Amino acid sequence: MDRKQLTKAMKAARGLQRAELVIKNANVINVFSEEIRRQDIAIEDGVIVGTGVYHGEREIDLKGMYVMPGFIDSHLHLESTLVTPSELIHQAVKCGTTTFIVDPHESANVSGTDGIDYILEQTEQVPANVYVMMPSCVPATGVDDNGCCLTAEKMSEYHGHKRILGLGEVMDYRSVVEGKPEMLEKLELFRDKVLDGHAPFLSPGDLSAYSLAGIGTDHECVDYEYAMEEIRNGMYVLIREGSAARNLQALVTGIVKHQTDTGHFCFCTDDKHIEDILREGHISHNVREAIRLGIPPVKAIRMATLQAAECYHLRHLGAVAPGYQADLIVVSDLEQMKVERVFYKGQDVEEDQNLSPAVCADKLKHTVHVKPLCEKDLWMHCTGRRQPVIRMVGKEILTREEWAVLPGGIFFEPDETCNKVAVIERHKATGKIGKAAVVGYGIHGGAIASSVSHDSHNLVVIGDNDRDIIALSFLALPVLPEIRILPRGLYRVEDGSFYREDEEQ
């Protein structure tokens, strides 16, 4: 707001002139006082100027519906939603999420700063606040084969960007606590901003060192006790409810049971696919579930709004009060939390018609470079004695190590019981291949592949025969879309042709 706008807005706040827009008769959730009060909300230039009794040039009568601040997703990867950034924002904002704190960790690991620029550009014109955390772990660890390397020096070009809030999840915690200079350099660069963590199951001493280095959040908590260890260290815990990882029930149950102060808890989705968002909502789902598990509604809303704004130093977001951006959600029932109307900067998001097809620069395409394989490359040396195999566990993200006896020889013949998986380096055509036997996956007569594979996004192929595995690496690659526009599904190659398996049925 410039001086002229402020002067005009103050006049409206004082009731000396009508506000541009007044939302009348709302039951306003005040996240500061934790009250719900029947009020009008006066808005000028997309900013709330006052709550109380107001008259506006334009008025919307809500007849007692609840109004709360727009939700903040405090940590997500837009790439993991499996739609383009602007498509995702347009869908998620309808669920009430008006602020997205995104970490382009995946696109950066493939395309470096081009991948970051893509996310920044694609989210420039959307009807939501999109902030970016600079990916800290590109590559994820020292042993990864990824597409790019992002040093502190390269990051420094982004330091002053108004939408970059700090350093993205520092998953390479070992480099932090051991004081590796290349990591400390990144932490120092963003010291005055927010340093996001990724710190499951650190020992108390390591967690202290990690906090001491300035890392202030974590979204990887899966149990209450560990979450409290982080809270005690002054960290914010971002309660995650995504597609694969769902930690809300465990954490919220603990909070309710121990009557823990919720002041340093926020919500995030991390990796949530578009179909799950369409089915159950976005941060609205976290809020609804938290309320169902016993958090008082206003406290749950505060976790999804003001607290995330405080955590990320967003002083203009997260509340319905003078000076706060008019990002508002309207619901008629606090328990069901069914979002009925959303305003971004005082504009109803349903009226936003700016969804344009995503444009993806050429330099972001054609990043898959695989060295031609032959059958020998897939040979595994089996001794005929017990050796480790990968056991799939239901729909879990984690797998289990098992030991089994495979037929001896230089070539292990996979079959339906025991598939073969290969991770094929696909950034620099180095020919590097990792191979293993997988039990419980159950492919019969073919192979499937994906270039979506966190964090380095190498090609993962799994099948019951080497011919199809190789065929995929040759034939499927040119037609496999880039990770950012990959429709979710299972792909199969038979007789040199490429099918989407789940579309056949």
Add this chain to the structure above:
Amino acid sequence: MDRKQLTKAMKAARGLQRAELVIKNANVINVFSEEIRRQDIAIEDGVIVGTGVYHGEREIDLKGMYVMPGFIDSHLHLESTLVTPSELIHQAVKCGTTTFIVDPHESANVSGTDGIDYILEQTEQVPANVYVMMPSCVPATGVDDNGCCLTAEKMSEYHGHKRILGLGEVMDYRSVVEGKPEMLEKLELFRDKVLDGHAPFLSPGDLSAYSLAGIGTDHECVDYEYAMEEIRNGMYVLIREGSAARNLQALVTGIVKHQTDTGHFCFCTDDKHIEDILREGHISHNVREAIRLGIPPVKAIRMATLQAAECYHLRHLGAVAPGYQADLIVVSDLEQMKVERVFYKGQDVEEDQNLSPAVCADKLKHTVHVKPLCEKDLWMHCTGRRQPVIRMVGKEILTREEWAVLPGGIFFEPDETCNKVAVIERHKATGKIGKAAVVGYGIHGGAIASSVSHDSHNLVVIGDNDRDIIALSFLALPVLPEIRILPRGLYRVEDGSFYREDEEQ
């Protein structure tokens, strides 16, 4: 902490080497989790590196005493303590206040930026964190006659100073809500920092406009209902307990009665004289009283520590956790809150021997310039009809308007019942004098004067005869010390000599 220090500190945090100092067996108040846990506190280079089980090069066994973060006085005027800045800090830090957010409003109104520099210089070497808010109202209002004028342009030289946190209490709220350009310029200058308020009894619309302008705190709340209006607007309420103004009982009673969330309340002293500090403590007194009135001890401590740190964006202060400065208070009883030991950056403040006599630059002296008076200057035109007089009200800071009939004539002869008060401009010897009749002050046979008079610090003389009033303006001035070193007391002139009245008894 530089990289080398951090690396060393992380080793200590992980238990790989002994910490410089370990405070053993403390009952540590954790302001994040609101728990009290028996722990050791490991400290390196004045910073807490971990809590848990630690061993140190040096160890202090507290045998179960309570340890909490050092208190923060979120708003005070060092000038009002009536001792020099460093003397005050040395006394107040022994009461547990390790951080002072000071507004040199008084010295700036007399000496401008020289007065601000004096406060900054005098607090450079003290065993406490002293931050300065840039005085916003010099002069206090448009009708004041003070010593200097501080424009936004002059302030801008201080903007980058590492100990200047923002703009001091904006008492000229009218200039804010009416959008006066010279005021908006100051607000814009410090927009990215903290803007302190001073806003008693604004109408809801004016308070909205005031918040909208970015002002984020107020320490002038005297009742709970008004405090809640400010809280609802997102402001922090700094609960004041000073020498003259005491608002804690009213506010805390309301908070306890309504079970209000205390998250946006802090504590301050504003104007507290040294003898009151020595008698009852400093912020420790606010905390003790809040607990006595029903706030749970850990919540009261959190108000005095973490919350004030959050309010003023002091990310390294206010908690006993890794990365926080080792400013610690030791007490053996939480209710009595008798401070038994204080650490500043891990050093026991009792061991600090750096209290050097205050040096006051010559340019700060000799600021009293009065145009010689004659009896005629004190004449008041009385009509013999009812006219307004000032009624003193007990020991209150406020006076009351009364109407009385004074003898008619060009000269009003004061007496013991009806004294005369004169406010004599003393910065630029303009000869401006304000005169009034005062009922209930009760001076007999003399006059007293003070150059401590908020905000402009003109000479205030009160007496029962004009001869002594004039004598004071002539004779007393050269011997009246500067406001910053004025011993508190009553001064009287008789027969051309100058006595401290309360020393005679």
